[in-house]
Amino acid sequence: MPVPRVACGPVAPDVTRVPAAPAPPPVPQLKYEIVTRALWGAEPLKDNHDPMNGITKITLHHTAELPGMTTRSDLELVKGVQNFHRNERGWADIGYHWLIGRDGNVYEGRALEVQGAHAGGGNNKNNLGISVVGDFTKELPDRKQLGTVELFLAVQLRRYDIPVDELYGHRDWKPTECPGGALYEWLAAFKKRQAARAS
Ligand SMILES: [Zn+2]
Secondary structure, three states: OOOOOOOOOOOOOOHHHOOOOOOOOOOOOOOOOEEOHHHHOOOOOOOOOOEOOOOOEEEEEEOOOOOOOOOOOHHHHHHHHHHHHHHHOOOOOOOOOEEEOOOOOEEEOOOOOEOOOOOOHHHHOOEEEEEEOOOOOOOOOOHHHHHHHHHHHHHHHHHOOOOHHHEEEHHHOOOOOOOOHHHHHHHHHHHHHHHHHHO
């Protein structure tokens, strides 16, 4: 009698019964590009500046509404901020050391060896100024831009070995809306996360 053929070996999975994979978790921002002063066409530093002599604190700002905000690129906006600070206000250079664009990139501002002009008078001593391009009074930056803010701040804290309670919003120094209510709230939560990580 012929032996009935029996299927052997691994059984092919019935793909129709495989449940759909859950959506992957959001990917955090893991890198950003640095846009150098040469790339955005910065004008040179003028003589009326003080040396930084080390960085021991960080202050976060927003640029608030800028002329041409909806039509101009980050590069043009950063150049506009420098023009306003340097040529209209008469400062040595753009006031901030870094700006974080809506494109998620980081724009090089005033040299790190030079004291900034962003927190008011003596508050600028040893104070790294970082400004986020946009108005964050009511809304946060979009996910890409905020991802860079988070990563860049964490990197700076580590780079200069700055304790998280030396990270400020502009309004901690003087009465101002800056860095916007929404971003200031986010900053408080970021500081809590950093403190939890450090402990
Ligand atoms: Zn500010």
